[in-house]
Amino acid sequence: xxxxxxxxxxxxxxxxxxxxxxxxxxxxxxxxxxxxxxxxxxxxxxxxxxxxxxxxxxxxxxxxxxxxxxxxxxxxxxxxxxxxxxxxxxxxxxxxxxxxxxxxxxxxxxxxxxxxxxxxxxxxxxxxxxxxxxxxxxxxxxxxxxxxxxxxxxxxxxxxxxxxxxxx
Numbered sequence: 552x553x554x555x556x557x558x559x560x561x562x563x564x565x566x567x568x569x570x571x572x573x574x575x576x577x578x579x580x581x582x583x584x585x586x587x588x589x590x591x592x593x594x595x596x597x598x599x600x601x602x603x604x605x606x607x608x609x610x611x612x613x614x615x616x617x618x619x620x621x622x623x624x625x626x627x628x629x630x631x632x633x634x635x636x637x638x639x640x641x642x643x644x645x646x647x648x649x650x651x652x653x654x655x656x657x658x659x660x661x662x663x664x665x666x667x668x669x670x671x672x673x674x675x676x677x678x679x680x681x682x683x684x685x686x687x688x689x690x691x692x693x694x695x696x697x698x699x700x701x702x703x704x705x706x707x708x709x710x711x712x713x714x715x716x717x718x719x
Contacts, residue, residue: 558598561675562591568671576663578620598677606689617663
């Protein structure tokens with residue numbers, strides 16, 4: 552498969568896997584539409600701009616959406632338990648964007664983002680392993696994010712166009 556075709560297939564796979572993982576994590580409000588992926592730069596024989604673009608999308612869109620979804624879920628659970636014990640309807644929780652994450656929320660966000668990197672970003676990445684390690688540092692998730700890296704997997708496409716994942 553040519554580099555350009557592999558790169559386009561990988562970006563499509565990333566989008567599908569991100570949404571599949573976000574659904575499995577119960578964060579449906581963080582699902583991403585295809586329009587976000589249409590601005591992907593495609594340069595013949597050069598995959599580095601694609602990975603940089605994806606890192607920017609990850610940092611600017613995916614991380615805030617995952618954080619927001621987790622905070623919303625925690626806030627909703629806390630509100631429903633507080634409403635049973637509190638009789639004051641005027642007490643409102645601050646909006647998630649107006650407060651920091653506590654350590655438990657940070658741990659959940661880091662775990663969710665680590666899963667997303669390992670399940671959606673790494674499989675099928677068209678870069679050689681040594682370049683993946685270098686570019687992976689551009690995928691941030693706060694001050695102490697260090698993804699738990701699984702073995703890199705390669706996504707091959709058979710003649711029928713079906714993807715098959717194998718460990719490298």
